[in-house]
Amino acid sequence: MSRDWNRSSLATGLLAVRCLAVLCLVVLCLVGSVRAEPATLAGRPLPPGPLGEAIMLGAALVRDTSTHPLTKAYVGNRLDCTSCHLQNGTHHSAAPFVGVATAYPAWAPREGRVITLEDRILNCFMRSENGVRPPLGSRASVAIAAYITWLSDGQPIKQNPEHSLGPNATEPLTIDPTAADAARGAALYADRCAHCHGDDGWGDDDSPPVWGPDSYNNGAGLGRVAKLASWLKVAMPPDDETLTAREAIDLAAFVNSHERPVFRLEDHLPPAERLGEYNSADGE
Template sequence: MPCPGARTAAAIVAALLCVGGAGGQAPGAGAPAELPPGKLGEAIALGRAIVENTKDHPLSKPFVGNALNCTSCHLDNGTHPEAATFLGVAAAYPAWSPREARVITLEQRVQNCFIRSENGARPPLGGEVATAITAYITWLSTGQPIQQNADRPLGPRAMRALEVEGGDAERGAALYADHCVSCHGDQGEGDDVSPPLWGDQSYNDGAGMSQAPKLASYLKVAMPLDDPILSEQEATDIAAYVNGHARPRFRLSDHAEPAP
């Protein structure tokens, strides 16, 4: 949930929409130095481009139902070491998903993000969008040992749960005014750089971020952008306030998967 903070507008756009420098350099520390050659490198580069501009990229736009990009939560194209990082994630899959009550692949996890966080539709398995994003995330796990997750579909750098239980939305409203409103707006509407936090253009109520504890864990390590100074209680209070607002309804029955 990027917010410009102390950066200039130009700098924040460069950070969030980073596609690497000359020679196929990857964005952010922890990513491999160069893309592989040939068609695989092209697929990874496409995945990175979709991740950074999901809502407007011509291939992914038909599957997006709000104003969010993958980078709205997965900061720095998923290479931020703490904020919903992609680093090492592929090494955890296939993984058990309690939410789906089955073992899922990384590509299926990508699909689920489209119907939940993007409030849209699943891109087809094996199609250009799902394959490219999966290739990009897998590339970011280069050299990582396989650590399949028998408990949940999360990688080894998953955000930790906070020790605070329960947030106060009234305190959260005051904290939101102090730390968030300058970027995300007093109605949570966001702008061209910062994503909307509630309303029709935000994540739906089936997304992971719609669960206040998960949102609080994210806020603790990521917000305010450039200066994540919130205490655990403050992050929990802001999460309670943000998720107390209306957002799109998620119905799994609206997203029936095609028969195998």
């Protein structure tokens, strides 16, 4: 009798322990899901759901453009967006993405029409990435636009009627680019740049190529000596942006005196059925 009683009280006890364990698990799960921190990027919380996921994907594409499965087919060199838009577009001065979305749709003198942020992104694929323009509205294009727009979140819209450039775009130098001295630039390059980008400009696993077939083409912004000089002044060497305007312009003339892919628009457009809208007035 008492053994039976013992057995049944043991069974009841075990059942209670099991119930308690299940209850604890349920409570833990609930607390976990309520308390789950929102996903963050660069120390800032992301919006929940698919928008946050698209922004996260966009950041990955900007970082790994030349190797990511979604973008590598559209890239024709070894550069990623972050090779020039340093720190994934969050660098304070080197062509930052922060604020860019506030300027669009903007007037684009090169295309001779008003373009959207997505258009502008796709143009960098054709020129700076020496690749092919991805389709408008493609997953990659939308994700990158989502990321760049997120970096402008909270800033007032201020559309740009003069250039397709955001409010923090690199300041042009006042120095005359025709006064550049490429021979002086060669000496400076050997001294300040070659240990990363190589004597032959090909770079290595850590530093991207600055000329040759795997670099930007001559239709890219940096293909112009004045633009490259203003970018170098605020971007290179990394974390030691101490070049004078004179040094920057001489270096730019030297870097751009080397061979690089030649830009012909028709080589960079997708087949007509995948093109969507694209009208460059001057066909440049």
